[in-house]
Every structure is written in C-alpha cells, then in structure tokens.
Amino acid sequence: MSVIIEACNLRKDFRRQIPGEARYGTLRDGLANGVKNLFTKGRLPKREQEFFSALKDISFEVNQGDIIGLIGRNGAGKSTLLKILSQISLPTSGEVTMHGRVGSLLEVGTGFHPELSGRENVFMNGAILGMSREEIQKKFDDIIEFSGVGDFIDTPVKHYSSGMKARLAFSVAAHLDPEILIIDEVLAVGDYEFQKKCLGAIKDVAKTGRTILFVSHNMNIIRQLCNRGIYLRDGTIYKDSYDIDAVVAEYMSIESDARTYWDADEDSYDAKDFIFKPKKLYLSIDSQIIKRPIAGDEDVEVNINFEMMEVEKALSVGYALFDSMGALLYWTYTTDASGERVQIVKGKNTLSSKLPVNFLNDGDYRLVMIAGVQNDRPIYKLDTSPIGITISIQGHRDRSNFWTNRRHSIVAPVINWHANEEN
Amino acid sequence: MQSNISDETVENYKLVIKPVRARKLLDEIKDIWSNRELLLMFVQRDVSVRYKQATIGFLWVILQPIVMTAIFSFVFSFVARIPTEIPYPIFVMSGLIMWQYFNRCVTEGSLILVEQASVITKIYFPRMLLPLSICFSAGLDFLFAGFVLVVFIAISGVDLSLTIMLLPVFMLMAGLLAFGISLILAPINALYRDVGILLPFMVQILMFLSPVIYPVSAVPEKHQWIFMFNPISTVIESMRWAVLGSAPPPMAAYLIYGFVTFGLLIIGFKVFRNLEAKMVDRI
DSSP states (O other), rough: OOEEEEEEEEEEEEOOTTTTOSSOOHHHHHHHHHHHHHHOOOOOOOOGGGEEEEEEEEEEEEEEEEEEEEEOOTTTSSSHHHHHHTTSSSSSEEEEESSEEEEEEEEEETTOOOTTHHHHHHHHHHHHHTTOOOHHHHHHHHHHHHHGGGGGGGSSSGGEEEEEHHHHHHHHHHTTOSSSEEEESSSEEEEEHHHHHHHHHHHHHTTTTTTTEEEEEEEHHHHHHHHEEEETTTEEEEEEEEHHHHHHHHHHHHHHOOOOEEETTTOOOOOOOEEEEEEEEEEETEEHHHHHHHESSSOOOEEEEEEESOOOTEEEEEEEEEEEEEOEEEETTTTTTSOOOOOOOEEEEEEEEOOOOOOOEEEEEEEEEEETTTTEEEOOTTTOOOOOOEEEEOOOOOOOTOSSSSSSSOOOOOOOOOOOOOO | OOOOHHHHHHOOOOOOEEEEEOHHHHHHHHHHHHTTTHHHHHHHHHHHHHHHSSSTTTTHHHHHHHHHHHHHHHIIIIIIIOOSSSSSHHHHHHHHHHHHHHHHHHHHHHHHHHTTTTHHHOSSOOOOHHHHHHHHHHHHEEEEEEHHHHHHHHHHHOOOGGGGGGHHHHHHHHHHHHHHHHHHHHHHHHHHHHHHHOOOOHHHHHHHTTTSSSGGGGSSSGGGGGGGHHHHHHHHHHHHHHHHHOOOHHHHHHHHHHHHHHHHHHHHHHHHHHHHHHHHOOO
C-alpha cells in the first residue's frame, strides 16, 4: 500500500472575527493601517489575540484506498483541512504532498446557474470539477440516468425542486474520476432513496481502490462507509485509527455534553427519605460504566445503586423514560414481572435491568429514577424525581442504507421483513 | 462506472501544497492554457445567461451602442457642436463601442471574484480564468456591435477602410490592457469592497480623459501629444483608423501602449498571485 497524501505540520491561522465587523475591510482602513505602520516602521506588534488557529500543526499520512471518516464538532478544523487538501485555501505553515489528483466535493452543484438548463449545468459543473468536455460527453447519459432528472434536462435549473438539483449535482460528482475524492457533508440532501444511491456510488468508488476523505455528522453513515476514522478536536488530531467504531465511540463520549451518569456524592445530594438513599444511576455495557451515547443495537444495562437503612419488603425501585419532548415512553419497577421478587437487602444494593435493545429512536432520552413503598408512600415520583440521566441514542448497526436519518416516530425498532411464499 | 486505478498513476503524480504558491509567470500561462475548456465554459455561461435573462436579450447588445450614439449625437452635434471630419454619430459610435468593451472588461472583471465567491471558496481552478472569461464574453458583444457599426457606415455612405481587418487585433489590445487592470483590481476588491464602489467613478473619469466622445483634434494641437501616453486613447484611435480610415496613432503611442500593458500584466499576475490565497480566506 502506498502513501497517497502526506501532511506535515499543517497549520492554518485565521484572523479572529470581531463581532459586527465585516470580514473584508475597506481600502480606506487598509491604507490607514499601512500608513500607520509606515510611521511606526512596523514597530507595532501584531496582536496575537487577533488570530486563532483552525489547524495546529497536524501531521498524518493517508494510504491509497483508505476511506477516512473525518469527524469532529463544528469548528474543529474539518472544513479547513478539506479546503487545504483541495487547494482552495493555502496553509499558514507546513506542507502537504499529494500523489494523486484530487476531486473535491465541498458543496453539491458548485457553479450551478439557475438560468441555465440541466444539460448546460452538467457541463459547467463537470468542467469546474475538472472533467474535460469529452469526458462529460461520454458519461452524460449515465449522469442523467443516475440523477433521475430525465425529461427535465433541458429545463432551466431554476424550475427544479431542490431535491432534483441536488440529485443532478451529485450525479456529476459521482462520475468524477480522480484518485482522491474529498466529500464534505453533501449527503444531507435529497430523499432517502437517493441518499442510498449516493452511498452506493461512494462504496463503488471505494472498491476501485480510490482514496476517500469523508466528512459527515451522521455517525451511522461514517460507520458504514469508512475503514479509518480521524477525530479532529480544536485543530488537532485527537484520535486516528483504523478501528472506526472506536473513533466514533470516543467522539460521541467526548462531545456529548449531556449528563449520562448521576452520583449522589458528586452532587452532594442528600436523600430526604429516611430508609432509601439513592447513590448512583448509570448505564453499563458488560459491567463497564459508560458515559457515551449508545447505538440502538448495543446491550445496555440501567443500574441503580442505593443504600437501605432498614429492610422494607414493599419497596419498589425503577425508572421512567421520557423522550426529548418530555413524553413518557414507559416506566418500570422491580416488581413488574411475575416470579421471584428482586431481593433488596439492608445496606448497599445495585439493581440492574436491560434497556430494550432495538427499540429506541435516535436522539436524547431522559431516564428518571422512581421509587416508592407500595400502599404507603411514593418516594420519587416520575414527574418530580430529581435523579435522572440523559441517554443519547445514535445510530443502529442493523439499519440499512435506506435508513440514514432519524425517523419522526417515538420509537424506531429495526423490523425484519420477509416475502411470503404463499401468494 | 469507474475504472480501477493502478499504483502507477499514484507514483507519477505529485503535487505539493505549500504556504506560498511558488509559481512563475510561465506556469500561470500554462495553467490558463490547460484549463482552456473551463475558460470556454465560463464564457459560454456568461453569454447564454446574459441573452437568456433579458427578454430582448441579443437585441440589447445591438441597441445599447445605438442608443448611446443617439444620445451623444444629440448632445454633441446639436447642442455642443463638436467639429469632426466624419459624421459625428459614426465617429462617436466607433469610439463608444471600443470604450464599452474596455469598460466592461475592467468593471465586470474587477467584480467577478466577489460575484463568484461561492464558487471560488468551494473548488480550485486558476482564478484568473474568471476575469479573463469576461474579456472573451464582452468581446463577442464587441464583434456584434462592430457589425452594426459597419452596417451604419455603409448606410451613411462613408467609405469603409480595408484596415477593418485589423479590428480583432485592436480588440485584443484593449482586452489585454483591461485584463491587466482587472488582475490588479479584482483581488483588491475582494479584500476591500470599496474598490467596487469607486470603480464606476474612476472609469467615468478615464472616459472623459480619452477621445471617446470628442476627437483628438478638439484639443489644442500643442497639447495633443498627451494622448500618446494614454493607452486607451491609442486603442480607440486605432479603432477609428480600422473602421473609418482616419489617421492612425503615432508609432510612439503604440510603444507606450505596449510598455504600459506589459507592465500592467506583469504587475497584475504578481498582485493576483499574492492576494489570491489571502482573498479566498476572507471573501
């Protein structure tokens, strides 16, 4: 495997944007500053706080055939890096050596003009992306076919729906032929059907041995598509590994600011009830405490740790689950199921239950601990309980390519279908 | 859909991205040449968009110089009475057509980087193609308008001169001069937007300093040499020489034109190259 991109101490500084000030100055100010500098003979030091570094001396190598998922929060430096690799922006210091032509797709439909027809725009966009006229001519029918725009190809693009525009634009890009393909969050457009087609196209490209750098906030797509993850954080490479799941998991655990772990000591929480003293509420996988967002297919346990001052046979402990809009999905108690009752002893107890797998939708949920003594008193009611954590569900490995976005439903189980043979 | 790539392609190709684009003038010209298809696309887009947008489209290209001619003719041959050897409408039209071409190249060429900001921040191609494409698309209009002029000359009974064959050469001269200027102004305008506001005003002054609507002979003879140092004047006088067979500018004027244009192009390439990257980050 040969190295196709070598980046060495790449740094990019930007002038800090002063709120309310336009990004471009005026010639008047420029000249005034120039004259001022002339008189002070450049003695005025450049104020350092005027600059910030979008990339802080990063180095990495990309091997031919790598399909890299570039992840990080907004402002982490992903777009800056892609712009440097695409030659759009130059680094402040450091250098990159590319051993292959780059085709970059930082936006679908760059150069599309609303007055021009679909056909004219295909040629325009193709030319901007670096295809020759002959090349576009040769692939024209494929491009039209892939886009599904069909009969509207000679209609001005201003009459297209945004979906059609995106499909046509992506079709041009999908027929690019460079050794290195750079794609920035462009799959967010179009319908599911087309997104699936695009993903398929990218996978096809990947199979030909081309190198792909891919930015997306959709961790599902990243996990499906990429074989290597680079996690950028504040302009530095925080993690770079061929174990894409590990990079994604690390990213999700770090960037999630919702609280996924509750500890009475940390909160200096003083329980009011005299026999039931909750201590911890947390999630775990394989007995390991986890604080990161979870995928819908992971086996996660909900754990409630508490202390009993004396034995209370009629005690029920459980939790209630709310979605991000505050709707109650379900609640459950240790006394739900028939059969042997869960034993609660004097002193420390930890009760665990499995979170339903393949059930929750993508998004944040609030899990609240509830408790009460049957026929006596409620201790923590589901609408007032102060003890809770946030569960973030992101992605599901069993979902197909058709399913890329969050569904507009409360729950989202992956349900298997089969054709019935008796027709 | 795609062919498999071999290790060979990877090994043969090498591109180093550094903080400064270390490029020579020759590289720049090679770059433009190797991207001539894209240049053609820009020109095509510019032309077809213009003709599609305006309902009268193509007609406008012909009407504009005629209307301008009518206005200037009214003001200067009926009101102010400027003496010209040839009928004033034809005299002024020939000057205006060339002036319009130069004006469009400079004005639109200087503004195009800002106008196309969404494209240049999303994809790399030699940005010089943008102001250059204007010189070509405006050139097409120039040729159409030139044709109308020839028809007018024929109608008015003034003899057409054979020197008309030189018309494209003089257009090229005006185009190169304008390209040199827009190479300097375009990136500066992207960094400092007030250039775009000042520009129409400066261009207007330039027009009155050049013999567009008045003949050189309207200026006292002992001061006429000044026009020699104005390359725009040289181009416009050449235009009149080409279509009307009037006296050509002196050889010295061409030398000065060549010197100024070459200088502007060299400076333009340098300024453009130096500001290009800075501009993309701030546009």
